[in-house]
Every structure is written in structure tokens, then in C-alpha cells.
Amino acid sequence: MDPLVKAASGSLERNSLLGPGLSIVVAVSGGPDSVGLLLALVELRPIWSLDLTAAHVNYGLRGLESDEDESFVRNLCARLGVPLEVHRAEPSVTRLNLKGNLQDRARKSRYSFFFEVARHRQAMVVTGHTMEDQAETFLMKLIRGSGPTGLSGIFAVLENPLPSGPGTEPTKVVRPFLDVGRGEILAYLSRCQQPYRTDSSNQDPSFERNWVRQQLIPLLMERLNPSLPQTLGRTAELFQEVGEFLKSEGQKAFDHCRVHEEKQSRTVSLRVRNLRRLPTIIRKQVVLQSLSLYKGNLLEIGQSHVDNVLDLCGKQSGREVHLPGNILVTREFDRLRFGERKRAQPFSYELVVPGEIDIPEIRKRVALRSPDLEAREPGMMLQLWGSSVRVRSRLPGDRYQLPGESNKKLKEILIECRIPRSIRDELVLIEADGKLAWVEGLPVEGPPEQQPSHPNVYEITVSTMKV
Numbered sequence: 001m002d003p004l005v006k007a008a009s010g011s012l013e014r015n016s017l018l019g020p021g022l023s024i025v026v027a028v029s030g031g032p033d034s035v036g037l038l039l040a041l042v043e044l045r046p047i048w049s050l051d052l053t054a055a056h057v058n059y060g061l062r063g064l065e066s067d068e069d070e071s072f073v074r075n076l077c078a079r080l081g082v083p084l085e086v087h088r089a090e091p092s093v094t095r096l097n098l099k100g101n102l103q104d105r106a107r108k109s110r111y112s113f114f115f116e117v118a119r120h121r122q123a124m125v126v127t128g129h130t131m132e133d134q135a136e137t138f139l140m141k142l143i144r145g146s147g148p149t150g151l152s153g154i155f156a157v158l159e160n161p162l163p164s165g166p167g168t169e170p171t172k173v174v175r176p177f178l179d180v181g182r183g184e185i186l187a188y189l190s191r192c193q194q195p196y197r198t199d200s201s202n203q204d205p206s207f208e209r210n211w212v213r214q215q216l217i218p219l220l221m222e223r224l225n226p227s228l229p230q231t232l233g234r235t236a237e238l239f240q241e242v243g244e245f246l247k248s249e250g251q252k253a254f255d256h257c258r259v260h261e262e263k264q265s266r267t268v269s270l271r272v273r274n275l276r277r278l279p280t281i282i283r284k285q286v287v288l289q290s291l292s293l294y295k296g297n298l299l300e301i302g303q304s305h306v307d308n309v310l311d312l313c314g315k316q317s318g319r320e321v322h323l324p325g326n327i328l329v330t331r332e333f334d335r336l337r338f339g340e341r342k343r344a345q346p347f348s349y350e351l352v353v354p355g356e357i358d359i360p361e362i363r364k365r366v367a368l369r370s371p372d373l374e375a376r377e378p379g380m381m382l383q384l385w386g387s388s389v390r391v392r393s394r395l396p397g398d399r400y401q402l403p404g405e406s407n408k409k410l411k412e413i414l415i416e417c418r419i420p421r422s423i424r425d426e427l428v429l430i431e432a433d434g435k436l437a438w439v440e441g442l443p444v445e446g447p448p449e450q451q452p453s454h455p456n457v458y459e460i461t462v463s464t465m466k467v
Contacts, residue, residue, distance in 0.1 A: 001043070004188040008040040008176040015157045017174055018044075023051040023123035027114055028077070028084075030056070030069040030197035033128035035076065036185040037177060039192060041126070042080050054082050055117045055125075057110045059089040062201060069197050087113040115160050115171050124172040129154055131181045135229040136212050138236050147284070147303050149243045153236035154178060181229065250285025253278050257286055259335060267422075268294045268338040272313050275336070283310055291327070294338045300324035312336055318421050332420040344425040348392035353384060353458055357391060358465045362426040365465045366391050368458040380460045382430065382438050390431040394424060400436045403443050410439065417442065428462050 001009075012018035026041060028034045041052055054077045058070045070086060077084040089109055114125045134154050141150045156178050159170040177185065189196060205211045221228045257278075259269040268290045275283055287306045292298050301324065308321045312331040320330040330337045345361040356367035368389070371381060398410035414424055419441055430438040438444055440462055 002040075002188060002191065004036065004180065004184055005040045005043045007180050007184075008037070009044055011156065011176040011179065012174070015174070017124070017157065017172070018048060020049050021051065022048060023121050024053070025085075025114060025118045025121065025123045025125050026052060026054050026082075027110070027125060027127045028054045028056050028073050029199070030072045030076075031128075031199060031202075032185055032189055032196040033130055033133075033177065033182065035194060035196045036188050037126065037128040038076070038080065038082065039188075039194060040176075042082065051121070051123070052082050053117065053121060053123065054084045055087075055114050056084060057087045057089060057113055059106055059109075061106075062199075065200060069199075072197050085113075085117045111160075111173075118171045124174055125160075126174045126176065128177055128185075129175040130177050130185065131179060131229045131233050132213070132217075134178055134236055135217060135232040136209055138232045139212055139216065140208065145303055147306075148239055148246060148281075149288075151236065152240040152243045153232075155240065179233065246281065246285050249282055250289050253282050254286045254289040258290075266294070266339070269332075270336045272331070272334050272336060276313055290336075290338050291323070295325050295327060309336065317415075330420075330422055332422060333418045335420070337420065337422055339422060344393065346393045346395075346425075348390060350388055351391050352388045359391065359428070360465065361393075362428075363465045364426075364428060365463050366428055367461045367463075368430075369461075371457060371459040380438070380444060381457050382444055382460050383457050384430075384432050384437060385456055386432060389437070392429050392431060394427060394429055394439075398429070398436060400439055400442065410436070413439075413442065430460070 009018065024041060026034070026038050028038050038052075038054060041050060044050060045052055054073065056070060056073045058066050060066050074084060074086070089106070111125075117123075118125050138151060138153045141153070154175060155173075156175050158173045160173060201207070202210055203214075205214060217228060225231055254270075257270045257274040259271055270286065270290060275286060278286065284303075284306050287309045288298060288301070291301055291305075295301075305321075305323050309323075309329050312319055312321060312329065313336070315331050317331055317333045320328055322328060326340055328339055330339070347359050347361040349357055349359065351357045351366065351368065354369045356365060356369070358365050368382070368384070394410060399407050400410045400413055401407040402413060419427070428440040429436055438460060
């Protein structure tokens with residue numbers, strides 16, 4: 001068995017991924033890395049009864065050259081007896097003008113196709129990333145300011161971070177050549193007398209990764225470390241171990257800091273006093289865990305965003321931070337609240353009492369009825385005069401009177417009672433005869449004769465509106 005094939009086999013076995021009848025989707029661009037990978041897996045196919053499928057994406061970005069790549073891959077797969085799935089990218093991808101964005105969009109499009117093919121075959125995706133790819137990725141993330149998790153680089157085995165659909169298992173992405181140098185792959189192809197394609201766009205130094213590959217790494221190898229790719233590969237592995245530890249400790253700390261909201265709430269909240277007791281690096285993990293849980297991923301979230309969220313721990317209540325993905329993080333007294341940037345629409349409805357009304361703006365139902373004298377836990381009792389009231393949201397200048405206190409601004413009362421700013425526009429207010437008679441969440445100022453049996457006393461209930 002060729003040494004390169006042994007390397008691929010060893011990597012798969014170390015990760016407990018090689019077994020009889022394994023289904024594999026091989027990403028094949030036509031370049032040396034992917035062609036070498038396909039040939040190695042074809043050699044392993046009879047030994048392990050592997051079910052191989054190749055997948056190729058033609059972006060059409062290089063005109064005839066792109067079509068020739070596709071033709072080369074088709075002929076290669078036909079000769080090797082490997083089924084091939086080909087996807088031609090949407091024209092919108094090719095119309096992108098910003099080169100920095102182009103490679104990222106192409107990568108997302110490519111992997112989306114690979115995952116689709118893999119899901120249909122209940123297979124894992126295997127790519128030809130090499131030691132040099134790991135070094136390039138590590139350097140680019142280091143220079144851009146990634147934390148320990150980002151410096152983990154490329155993982156030998158990674159589960160697809162994108163949702164696979166209800167009831168489906170995440171698709172694994174495997175890189176058997178991550179410890180293999182590109183020179184070893186070229187030598188293997190030479191021994192096999194196997195040609196490959198060369199992508200001319202990989203020579204364009206205006207692409208950041210190409211510049212790192214062609215200029216930065218050779219310079220560093222010449223001046224500082226001839227074994228730089230191997231060194232950076234080992235460093236990335238160390239950061240992967242550090243990342244796993246931080247993730248585990250961060251989960252424990254997150255569970256300790258989290259405030260469990262009502263079931264229907266989508267928000268995530270943390271107790272600031274618990275968060276501030278943690279080591280700084282664990283605090284950052286707790287914030288990342290909160291964002292991941294709320295947002296579903298950490299795309300577009302950088303270290304500066306995490307630092308801005310943690311800065312709120314030292315700010316007064318009401319301060320907020322805006323993050324990518326329409327996320328608003330707000331300091332609400334002793335909590336950090338992760339939610340959406342939105343405000344409830346103002347509302348105002350007349351309600352004939354006794355009666356009930358739905359308020360679609362805040363998805364609540366308000367009812368004022370005669371008291372249930374046999375109820376174990378009677379609701380809030382309110383004495384009202386007249387046949388109707390107004391159910392509305394708060395307005396600037398509103399005033400209210402708490403039991404035993406003087407009439408004062410509602411805004412001041414809500415702050416003193418530690419009512420979070422994020423829900424103040426969703427509170428139900430009852431106005432009678434031009435005066436606030438009740439504010440949701442606050443006690444009522446009522447006369448001593450107020451009793452459940454009084455003819456003008458009503459029981460107030462606020463519930464979730466039925467859809």
C-alpha cells in the first residue's frame with residue numbers, strides 16, 4: 001500500500017471513521033489535493049467495501065477553464081468507476097465583484113451542495129485539505145485577531161454547523177490529509193502517473209489566501225522556521241484541545257449564570273453577579289454559548305463583539321449593544337438579556353366590562369370579570385366605575401400611584417420596581433376616567449372597602465393570546 005494511502009487510512013481509523021460499507025462523498029475540484037484523495041480512497045475501496053460518490057461544483061468563474069475542470073473530473077470518475085454529482089453554481093455567485101467576498105460565498109455554496117449530496121446518501125463528506133491549508137488558515141485567523149477557538153484552525157473531523165433538517169443527523173466533514181504535506185500528494189500523483197488540473201485563480205495574489213500561501217509563508221519559512229507548516233499544524237491541534245476544555249468549562253459556567261425564562265420566551269438571560277465572578281476567559285465562553293444558543297450559530301460574531309457584551313457588566317441598567325444578526329444585548333439590572341432589536345407596537349383598545357379582549361401587538365389576552373370567590377388563587381382585584389375602560393400601552397408622561405405612596409411618573413416607578421426595559425412597552429395598562437387604574441406587574445392603590453363581593457370590583461387576568 002502506498003504511504004499516502006496508509007496516511008489517509010490511518011487518519012480515518014484514528015478517528016473511528018473507517019469501517020465496512022462506509023458511505024463517503026468525496027469533494028473533487030480536479031486539483032492535486034482532491035485528485036490524490038480520490039485515488040487514495042479508490043485504493044481503500046475494495047479493502048473496506050467503501051461506497052464512494054464524487055461531488056464537483058462548476059462556478060463558471062473562469063469560463064472555458066471551469067468547463068474543462070468539470071470535463072476532467074467527469075472523465076476521471078468514469079475511469080475509476082466512481083459515481084459523480086455535479087452542481088453548476090447560480091449566476092448570482094459569479095456576478096460578485098468583491099474578491100474577498102467571492103471566495104467565502106463560493107465556499108458556502110460548495111459545502112451546501114456537498115451536504116445535500118451527503119444527506120441523500122447518509123454519508124460523510126471528505127475533503128483534501130492539507131497541512132499547508134491548516135497553516136494558511138491559522139495565520140489568517142491569527143492576523144485577523146481570532147481567539148483560542150478560532151486558532152483551532154481546520155478540524156480533522158467536524159460536524160456540519162448548518163442545520164440538516166428535522167430528524168436528521170449532522171453531516172460529518174473529514175480531512176484525512178490534514179497531516180500530509182502538498183509535496184507528498186504531488187509525489188503520490190507522480191508515482192500513479194495521474195495528471196491533475198491547476199486553477200489559475202489560485203495564482204492571483206489579490207486573494208488574501210493566495211498571498212499568504214505564495215508570499216507570507218515562504219518568507220517566514222526562509223527567515224524563521226523551515227518547518228513552519230508542521231509547527232503551525234501542531235499549534236492548531238493544541239488550540240483544539242484548549243478549545244474543547246474551554247467549551248466544557250464554559251457550558252458549566254453558562255448553566256450557572258443562565259436565568260431560565262418563561263417557556264414561550266426566545267430570549268437568553270445571564271445573571272451579571274454570577275458572570276463577574278468567573279475568570280475572564282470563561283466569561284467570554286459564557287457569552288459565546290449564549291449567542292450560539294440564541295442565534296443558532298456564531299457566524300459574523302468576533303472577539304470585539306464578545307468584549308462589547310462583557311463591557312455591559314460594568315454599565316448601568318438600560319445600556320445596550322447591537323450585534324450582527326439583529327441581536328440586541330441589554331443590561332437589565334442584574335441581567336444581560338440577549339434578544340432581538342424590536343419594539344412592541346403601541347396599542348389602545350376600549351373594553352366593555354365585564355369582558356375580555358385580545359391584543360395582537362403583544363400577543364396577550366386581557367380579561368376583567370366578576371371575581372371567582374371560590375378560586376384558590378384569585379387574581380388582581382380592581383375597583384372600577386363606569387361601563388368601559390381603555391386597555392393600552394404606556395405613554396410619555398404617564399403617572400401612577402402605588403399603595404401608600406404619592407402619585408409619580410410611571411417611568412420612575414418601573415425603574416424603582418426593577419421592571420426590565422425590554423418588556424415595558426409590552427405591559428398592559430388599564431385607564432379609567434382618564435386616569436391609570438392599573439399597570440401590569442404593579443400593585444393597586446384601592447380604598448379599604450374594596451372587596452371581591454363589591455359590585456364594581458373586577459378580577460384582572462392577563463394571559464397569552466390563543467392563536
